[in-house]
Amino acid sequence: xxxxxxRREVGGITWxxxxxxxxxxxxxxxxxxxxxxxxGTVMQVFRHKKHEKSKRTTTYVKALYKFxxxxxxxxxxxxxxxxxxxxxxxxxxPDNNNNNNNNNDNENPPALATGTNNNxxxxxxxxxxxxxxxxxxxxxxxGSAGPPLDPExxxxxxxxxxxxxxxxWFDGNNIHSMMNGPVLGKHWKMIDQWSxxxxxxxxxxxxxxxxxxxxDSFMACFPKDQLLWMVQALNRNLSAAGKKTTxxxxxxxxxxxLILVTRFEHGDCAGLWSAASSSNRFVxxxxxxxxxxxxxxxxxxxxxxxxxxxxxxxxxxMPADQHRWMLVDDFVSRFNAxxxxxxxxSHVICVDESISRWYGLGGTWIxxxxxxxxxxxxxxxxxxxxxxxCCAKSGxxxxxxxxxxxxxxxxx
Numbered sequence: 197x198x199x200x201x202x203r204r205e206v207g208g209i210t211w212x213x214x215x216x217x218x219x220x221x222x223x224x225x226x227x228x229x230x231x232x233x234x235x236g237t238v239m240q241v242f243r244h245k246k247h248e249k250s251k252r253t254t255t256y257v258k259a260l261y262k263f264x265x266x267x268x269x270x271x272x273x274x275x276x277x278x279x280x281x282x283x284x285x286x287x288x289x290p291d292n293n294n295n296n297n298n299n300n301d302n303e304n305p306p307a308l309a310t311g312t313n314n315n316x317x318x319x320x321x322x323x324x325x326x327x328x329x330x331x332x333x334x335x336x337x338x339g340s341a342g343p344p345l346d347p348e349x350x351x352x353x354x355x356x357x358x359x360x361x362x363x364x365w366f367d368g369n370n371i372h373s374m375m376n377g378p379v380l381g382k383h384w385k386m387i388d389q390w391s392x393x394x395x396x397x398x399x400x401x402x403x404x405x406x407x408x409x410x411x412d413s414f415m416a417c418f419p420k421d422q423l424l425w426m427v428q429a430l431n432r433n434l435s436a437a438g439k440k441t442t443x444x445x446x447x448x449x450x451x452x453x454l455i456l457v458t459r460f461e462h463g464d465c466a467g468l469w470s471a472a473s474s475s476n477r478f479v480x481x482x483x484x485x486x487x488x489x490x491x492x493x494x495x496x497x498x499x500x501x502x503x504x505x506x507x508x509x510x511x512x513x514m515p516a517d518q519h520r521w522m523l524v525d526d527f528v529s530r531f532n533a534x535x536x537x538x539x540x541x542s543h544v545i546c547v548d549e550s551i552s553r554w555y556g557l558g559g560t561w562i563x564x565x566x567x568x569x570x571x572x573x574x575x576x577x578x579x580x581x582x583x584x585x586c587c588a589k590s591g592x593x594x595x596x597x598x599x600x601x602x603x604x605x606x607x608x
Contacts, residue, residue, distance in 0.1 A: 203257055208238045210259050211278040217270050221332050222576070228361050236261040239269065291515035302337045345557055370523050382543040383592040388416040389538055391464035396587070414451075417592065419534035423447065423526060433500035440495065446489075450497045456482075464601065466578060503527040521600055526594050535594050554579035568600055 202208030212292040214221035214232040225232040236259030243253045243414040255274040260267060312416035329468040359367045381506050386395040394417055408416075423444060431441040460482050462468055468482045485491070510519040550571075556565040563569060586592065 201279060203274060203279055204241050204255075206238055206240065207277075210236050210238055210257060211280065211282070212236060212259070212261065212270070212276065213274055214263065216269050216272060216276065218263065218266075220266065221263050222574075223362070233278060234263050235262050236270070242273075259377070299602065304374055316348055330587075333482060336568070342426040357379050371460075380543065382541075384542040384592065385540045386416050386590075386592065387538045387540075388412070389420045389534070416538075419530045422503075422530040422534075425530075429502040430497065430500055433502065434496070437496075437500060439496050439500070447497070449487070450494065450501075453487050453494055454498075455485060456487070457482065517600070520567045521598070524598065528598060532595050539587075539594065541587040541594055545583045545585055546588045547583075550582045550584055551575055551577045552580040552582060553577040568602075570599060 203210045211233045213230070214225050214234050215229050217234060217236075221232070221234070222229050238257055238259050240258040241255065242258070243255050245253050256271050257274055257277055258269060258271040260269050262600070265606060356364055356366055382398050387393075388395065393408075393412075393416075395408060395413065397423065427442065427444050427447050430447065434441050457468060460468060462482075468484045471483055472480055484494075504522060504524050506519070506522040510516065543597075551570065554562065554566050554569060556562070566580060571578040572581075583597040583599060585594045587594055
């Protein structure tokens, strides 16, 4: 008798293609979304016609699927669902070659599923084999190897939580650094370029109170020479436009308002300074005028702000894309130089990439504003790619590298 189909039972388990459940799965599965299946719990099984003129009814299964930190109810046809995970190893096929020898009294009968045996026969044992070219689990060989072992054979390092696209992912709360041998632990430290104070582990909560404020952390991390250069360039542009010059304090206030703007969903920036809420009368308006910076002054600073030195006229022989990248080149250089001279990272370094989303013109007009536009299938956003390294203990970015051409994408 065939076992019952779990897809047809309420509370049973079913498997569906990730792309059929939700488009949000692409942010988790990336380019492998077409081959990825996610598990769901059956909530309802029903039959109905796809169209009014259809002659046949189709069986649909409504299930609750979980992916990442989200869950979604989805109704899919039974024929598109699977009863088990296709990625799971298939059960071994029964060996029918020895069926005729079952009545041989000289051979021991097989052990029962419960672990007992007949005629006091020894329980059956199984051996685990690995594919050619891979090492058994728990070794440092190639393939899907487990965590490294110490000299006594005990596992060292974090717990393996998932394998996606042939890459192992470990518990981030238990980071280890023994991949290439023993490494001494090292605490991170940021030296304040203004006061010489040291920001290190536990500095944000010393004795139950905050020793350093958010402003102190920003001033320690933002390059001092970059801020002074921006104020000088901003005053030059404001004077040329007949506007009031600024100071370093007002420029820092502009940074604060700019960061505050990102906390509100809005269409027109002018509405953020309005005293009346335009979206919902039950939600108080942002009223950014209370920060002490009028909207017109914010726009003036935004319009004349510069981040790097760029000649007004492109020098002869210089490519156009190189000239446009000069709008940020000096800022990146000053950022990297500041980290070298004022930040000591911990012994755990994370190297990754970031995408600065492009909100400008699309289609063939992208390159008119962005010299190099990056679009990767596994990334939810497209735009300017930045390769970076970060201290995993403090979360402080150590170094930036802007991807300016396909040759700088490091074999992507």
